[in-house]
Amino acid sequence: MQHQGTSLRAYLLTRIALAVPTVLILLTLVFLLMRVAPGNPIQAALGGHVSQAEIAKREADAGYDRPILTQYVDYLGDAVTLNLGTSLTDHRSVTSIITDNGSATLELTFWAFLIAVVVGIAIGLVAGRFRDTWKDTGGRLFGIIIYAFPVFFLGFLAQLVFSTELGWLPSSGRASPIVEFELNKVTHLYLVDSLIAGDWNAFWDCVQHLILPAVTLGLVISGVLIRLVRVNLLQTMKGDYVEAARARGISERRVTIHHAFRNALVPVVTVAGLQFAILLGGAVLTEQTFDWPGIGSELVRYLDNRDYIAVQGIITVFALAVVLISVVIDIVTAFVDPRVRY
Amino acid sequence: MRRLSRLMLAVLAIAVIAVGVAACGSSSSSSSSSTIIRGTTDQPVGLDPAGVYDLPSWDMIVNLYQTVLTIPPGGNKPVPDAAKSCDFTNPTTYVCTIADGLKFSDGSDLTAKDVKFSFDRNIKINAPEGASSNLVGVKSIDSDEAKNTVTFNLKYPQAVFPYIISMQSMAIVPADGPNAFPADKLMPDDQVVGSGQYTLEQYEPGQQAVLKKNPNYGGQYPSKNDQAIIKYYDKDSTLTQAVKNGEVDVGYRSFSPTELQDLRNTDGVNVVGGSGSEIRYLVFNLNLMPGDNDAQKLAIRRAVAYTIDRQAIADNVYNGSVTPLYSQVPQGLEYANEAYKDEYGDSPDTNAAKAELSKAGVQTPVDLEIWYTPTHYGTGTADEFAEIKRQLEDSGLFSVTLKSTEWNQYDEAALTDKYPIFGFGWFPDYPDADDYTTPFWATSSFLNDHYSNPEIDKQVKVEEGTSNTDKRSAAFDQIQNLAAKDAPTIPVWQGGQVAAVQDGVNGVEDTFDAAYLFRLWVISKD
Numbered sequence: 112m113q114h115q116g117t118s119l120r121a122y123l124l125t126r127i128a129l130a131v132p133t134v135l136i137l138l139t140l141v142f143l144l145m146r147v148a149p150g151n152p153i154q155a156a157l158g159g160h161v162s163q164a165e166i167a168k169r170e171a172d173a174g175y176d177r178p179i180l181t182q183y184v185d186y187l188g189d190a191v192t193l194n195l196g197t198s199l200t201d202h203r204s205v206t207s208i209i210t211d212n213g214s215a216t217l218e219l220t221f222w223a224f225l226i227a228v229v230v231g232i233a234i235g236l237v238a239g240r241f242r243d244t245w246k247d248t249g250g251r252l253f254g255i256i257i258y259a260f261p262v263f264f265l266g267f268l269a270q271l272v273f274s275t276e277l278g279w280l281p282s283s284g285r286a287s288p289i290v291e292f293e294l295n296k297v298t299h300l301y302l303v304d305s306l307i308a309g310d311w312n313a314f315w316d317c318v319q320h321l322i323l324p325a326v327t328l329g330l331v332i333s334g335v336l337i338r339l340v341r342v343n344l345l346q347t348m349k350g351d352y353v354e355a356a357r358a359r360g361i362s363e364r365r366v367t368i369h370h371a372f373r374n375a376l377v378p379v380v381t382v383a384g385l386q387f388a389i390l391l392g393g394a395v396l397t398e399q400t401f402d403w404p405g406i407g408s409e410l411v412r413y414l415d416n417r418d419y420i421a422v423q424g425i426i427t428v429f430a431l432a433v434v435l436i437s438v439v440i441d442i443v444t445a446f447v448d449p450r451v452r453y
Numbered sequence: 454m455r456r457l458s459r460l461m462l463a464v465l466a467i468a469v470i471a472v473g474v475a476a477c478g479s480s481s482s483s484s485s486s487s488t489i490i491r492g493t494t495d496q497p498v499g500l501d502p503a504g505v506y507d508l509p510s511w512d513m514i515v516n517l518y519q520t521v522l523t524i525p526p527g528g529n530k531p532v533p534d535a536a537k538s539c540d541f542t543n544p545t546t547y548v549c550t551i552a553d554g555l556k557f558s559d560g561s562d563l564t565a566k567d568v569k570f571s572f573d574r575n576i577k578i579n580a581p582e583g584a585s586s587n588l589v590g591v592k593s594i595d596s597d598e599a600k601n602t603v604t605f606n607l608k609y610p611q612a613v614f615p616y617i618i619s620m621q622s623m624a625i626v627p628a629d630g631p632n633a634f635p636a637d638k639l640m641p642d643d644q645v646v647g648s649g650q651y652t653l654e655q656y657e658p659g660q661q662a663v664l665k666k667n668p669n670y671g672g673q674y675p676s677k678n679d680q681a682i683i684k685y686y687d688k689d690s691t692l693t694q695a696v697k698n699g700e701v702d703v704g705y706r707s708f709s710p711t712e713l714q715d716l717r718n719t720d721g722v723n724v725v726g727g728s729g730s731e732i733r734y735l736v737f738n739l740n741l742m743p744g745d746n747d748a749q750k751l752a753i754r755r756a757v758a759y760t761i762d763r764q765a766i767a768d769n770v771y772n773g774s775v776t777p778l779y780s781q782v783p784q785g786l787e788y789a790n791e792a793y794k795d796e797y798g799d800s801p802d803t804n805a806a807k808a809e810l811s812k813a814g815v816q817t818p819v820d821l822e823i824w825y826t827p828t829h830y831g832t833g834t835a836d837e838f839a840e841i842k843r844q845l846e847d848s849g850l851f852s853v854t855l856k857s858t859e860w861n862q863y864d865e866a867a868l869t870d871k872y873p874i875f876g877f878g879w880f881p882d883y884p885d886a887d888d889y890t891t892p893f894w895a896t897s898s899f900l901n902d903h904y905s906n907p908e909i910d911k912q913v914k915v916e917e918g919t920s921n922t923d924k925r926s927a928a929f930d931q932i933q934n935l936a937a938k939d940a941p942t943i944p945v946w947q948g949g950q951v952a953a954v955q956d957g958v959n960g961v962e963d964t965f966d967a968a969y970l971f972r973l974w975v976i977s978k979d
Contacts, residue, residue, distance in 0.1 A: 150861025153581045157506060160879075161586065162899035163868040169581040200582075201658045202499060202639060211657070267690075274698055282694040285660075288490050288682040292655050292663045402691045404660045412496070412659060412687070417861055 123438065130434040137430045138190055138423065142183060145419035151175055154417070186423065195424035200416045205424030208409055213428070214299030215285055216405035219324055219397065220390040226329025228383060231336025232376075238337065239344030239375075240367050250337060258334025266327045266400035273323060281320050283402035290316045324401040328394060332386055339382055343375035350374075377444070384440035388433045487679035489958070489976050492692050492701035496659060496685055498582050500642040501634070502624035503575040506584040508880050508969065511621035515970045516664055516681070518624035518647030519672055521549050521568060521603070522615055524968035526674070526975055529786060529884045531619040534672060535563060535648065541920065544610035545592075549618075551601045556669040558652040561630035568603045569596035570628035572618075574636050584622035587882070590614070610918040612925065616883035621970070624649075650676040650974040659685055664973065676974035677960060683973075689832065696722060696953045702978065703961055705952040705971055709832040710772045716953045723954050726774070727965025730783045730881045731948035732889070733775075733830065733837075735823075737941055739903040741873035743819055752813035754940040757821075758797045759806035760848045761841065767946055770836045774951055778944040780933045781879075781889045785967050787922075788886040788929035792937035793944060803848045810850060818852040821845065824867065824875040829860035837945075838876065868901045876945075884967035886929045887916060894936045904941035 153169050170176060189196055195205035231254075238250030257265075274282035281287070286294065286301055290313045297304050302321070305313040347353065348371045356366045395407030402408070406425055413421040495509035502514055523534035533539065539549040555563040572594050579585045590611050595604045607614065617623065624647060626634040632646040643656045650672070651664035664681045684701060686692040693712045696704040697719050708716065717724045737754050744750030763777030776784070777799065779791035797805075810817055825838045838855055845851040858866065867875045877900075882888050892898060895913050896905040909932050916928035936942070950965040957979035964972040 148861070149865060154861065154865055157582060160506070160899070162897075163865065163901060165586060165899070166865075172579070172581065200498060201496075202504075202642065203658060212659075270694055275694060278698065281700060282698055283686065283691045284684070284695075284700075287700075288661055288663075288684055289488075291657070291661055292682065399687055400691075402686050402688070404657075408687060409659060415861075 123442065126438050126441065130431075130438075133434060134427070134430045135187075138187065138427060139183075141423055141426045142186055142419075145417070145422055146179060146182075148417065150417040151419075190423070190427055195427065196420045198413065198418050198421035200413065200418040200421070203421075205421055208421060208425065209406065209428050211299055212404055212406045212409045215403060216394050216398070216407060218300050218302065219321070219328065219403055219405055220387065220394050222321060222325040223328035223332065223394070223397075224383075224387050224390060226326055227332035227336055227386070230330065231333035232340050232379070234333070235337040235340025236344065236367075236372060239341040239348070240364075242345060247341075251341065254334045254337030254341075256334075257330050260331060261396075262328060262331045263396045263400045265331060266324070266397060269323045269327050270401075280323050282323075285320050285404055286313070286317050287320075324397050324403050327400075328390070328397040332390065335386060336379065336383060339379055340375065343378055344371055347371040347375045381440055381444050384436060384443070388436040487978070488682065489678045489680070489703065489973060489978060490682045490684060490701045491703045491705060491971070491973065492684045492686055492695050493704070493706050494686050494689060494692055495706050499639065500645045500653065500656065501639040502571070502622050502626065503578050503585070504580040504583050504639040506582055506622055512971045513662065513683070514621040514624050514647075516649055516651050516973050517645065517653055518621075518626070518649045519555070519563075520619050520621065520624050521551075522619040524619055524884060524966070524970070526963050526972055527966050529967040531615045531883075534619075535568070535625055539615060544918070545607040547605040547607065547614055549603045549605075551603065552671070553601065555648055555671045557627050557630070557632070557646055557648045558667045558669050559627070559630065559632050559646050560669055561627055561632070563625060563627070563648050565596035565598055565601045565603045567628045568625055569594050570634075570636070571625045572605075572623065574626075574634065575623065577637060578639065580639060584620060584882070587617050587620065587622070612917055612920045613883065613885050613887045616885045616888070620883055648672075650674065651681060661685060674972075674974060677977040678974070681973040681976075693953075696955075699955060702955050702958045703952055703976065704954075705950075705961075707831060708951070708953065710770065710774060713774060713951065713953075714772055721956050723956065724951060725954050725962050726949045726951040727962045728785045728967065729948050729950040729965060730786065730884055730967045730969050731950075732778055732781065732783055732879050733945045733948070734778075734781060734877060734879070734893075735841075735943040735945060736867070736875050736877055736900055736902055737904075737943075738870060738873050738875075738901075739941065741870060743821065743873070744813075744815065749813045749815050751939065752809045752815055753819055753821075754943070755797075756806035756809045756815075756819075756850060757845065758793060758940045758943050759802045759809065760845055760850065761943060761945065762801045762844050763945055764800070765844065766837055766840050770833055770840050771946070775946040775948045778947040781893050781936070781942060781944050782886045782929070782933060783889065783947040783967070786884055786886055786889070788926055790930060790933050792933040793940075795934075796937040801844065801848070803850070806848060806850055817850045818846075819850060820852050820854070822854045822856060822873050824856050824858070824863070824872040826860050826863040826876075827857050829863070830876075830878045834876070841945075868899065870901065880969055881967065884969075886925075887913075890929065890932050890936075891917075893942050894932060900942075902941055904939070906935055906939060909935050 151170060153166055157166055197204050198208065234250045234253060238247045241247050270282045273280045294301060294304055294313050295308050297307055301317040302314065305317055353366060353371050356370050394405055395411060397403065398405040398408040399411060410422065410425050495512065497510040497513050498507050499505050499510055500513055502518060519535040521534065521536045522531035522539060525532050535551055535555055536549040537552045539547065542548050551565050551568060557563055572588065575585050576588050590608050592606045592608045627646060634640045645653055650667055650670050652667050654665045655663040662683045666676050666679045686695065689707060689709055689712055692704050693708060693716065695701050696716060713724060716722050739750060742750055742753065744753050767773060767775050767777055779794035780789055782789040823838065825834055827835050842853040842855050845853050866872060891913050893900060894909050896910050912928040912931045916925045919925060952961050954961050959977050960975045963975040
């Protein structure tokens, strides 16, 4: 155990150390791509209305024509000190963008992830338990189809059915305008903030707005987990200890749940954790479909306006979050699976 | 109880609760009768007047601030707003007397010094996205607190100066007091204070803005509602859904032609329209366009002008929500004429087009490369240019290649000699014919199309240098007629303003006019 602890510590230190060049390479790529792409915030705002000479003059005044190396050094310096700057287009501090809009993404991805896990594990378990029956076929088919569905298409369908036709749920946004205005945002997680305020109207309003986007995104992700749980369950069901359990007269149901299922979940933990990291970025399409004011939506808007300060800041935080999550996954895997050695 | 059964029961319970929550809920707007909720896809750049020069920001500023002069609802000429009166005392001196008793929303007085401060800081900050370039003709600004007057000393006569100071980028901000604006930098958007009909209660960029009726408003146009919420949407389709579901009271800017048709067929929703001053036009880069010499290039431009069927574009692409345009100056503005109709008629004349080309020795079909940008001006743009291509090719005189790029590349490329023929749009800075002639047809045109007509430049100087309406009328007539003959641009259509409104919401049409500003204060609810 002491040897495992020492090697895990060394592994983690190595992973954290490797995160530095990883993020550095990513930041450099973002910097270069934003400079190479045509346009800039001034062009985006005034193009088609003033002369190009006037725009060029304003660009020079704003320092956009400084040597690229100077801009790069300043940019890296700011990134290292986590001085994420102020967006060029709407003059918001990037920190507030991360806080306000990042919370929206976190709320969406958390609930989507939860739905993905519940649905994915439940259906995968049933499919694996009742292999080669209609339950298995149905579960696998559902997993393939739901994963193949583009999330924005599924979202549109959900809006049409549940919002436009049935009128059960709102089609977009995070809360009704009045709730949005009156809610005291402490954590910027609206469900939590409404509970803190004891405002049940606001809570139900936020739940209603959350249902369609979270279920849409969660179902699409669950497709991966369904197949993974099923395959791993079938694999563990072949194990000797499972045969031994059967030989001791334990019921098939108990064998599946108590013996095979738990061990089958070990690799699922790893994949599910990675899916969560991917969700942060993959939420962009869902946020766009449902006008969910998350960090993904903001990233698209700032990209459109060539606001490289905001884009760089958001990407930096994304990169750090993904690195952190993958390190956490490795730690959890090491603790959950005693076979894992570093 | 078996664990699997318990798991399934838990999942079932959650599903039942979710459906119950959904079914119990209402997706319609929960606003009171004194709150107006407007949905829009227009995202402001900012809320400090000195830092903006875009329509979405102006649509906020017109509700939060006052300007010295303003274009009133339904009007097209500047009238006093914060000022009691304004006049030229000589061609280069414009004096305004500020109305007494005006206050900012925080209760502090609005006087002449605030006006001077607002203009001075606009010039000093010279924000990259701002409109301070419109003040280059200002030599100095003086204020007299005792008389409560502001004197604008101009470098040269500017007949349009009253229009310039009515622009939303010239709105008045507090010079001192607890909410004074900084003199040398922009105010954070969530801290802005003005003297307009509303105060800014909440601003979440990309999400919503909440405006409350300003109890200290002392102007002539009090609000008909107590509160307004502007909800921002990323896409037309989501805005359309929100209107259909009753989540907003008014949807304005923007909808595709298909979405408008869908909304017209939606129970409880009314599509209302009014005049507008948005235009679309084609531009010829005289250096890059086809033609071996100036005569051939002129013939080609005139032949295109003879061939374009504006009514077909309006009907087939925009379902009648736009009208044919026969001058860069839209109808409804003073001094507008229909020079292109007088010159080329109001329906295609292929024989005349053929004669133009033949006279200049141009071989047909003429290869035309026409550029457009597919989303910046609305999702109907691709269909519009497909229709233009069809019209030109059906005449047998042209062979058209359509090309497109996204806006961020398009606008720079179009203005830096990359595209021989391209489409552009225009929203007014101010509703005067000068804003629709000088930018396009003067030698100093921002279009960089290499068109120059000394007679037009001469007439521009005439109209800019006098307030005499007869002289200006004659000058603008000449400008439009000369430009129509040369056709360096071809105006295509003029857009009216259109909104989708819930039953029981009134007054939206009252804000539709040449100024192209959405004044929330004219709207009321049953």
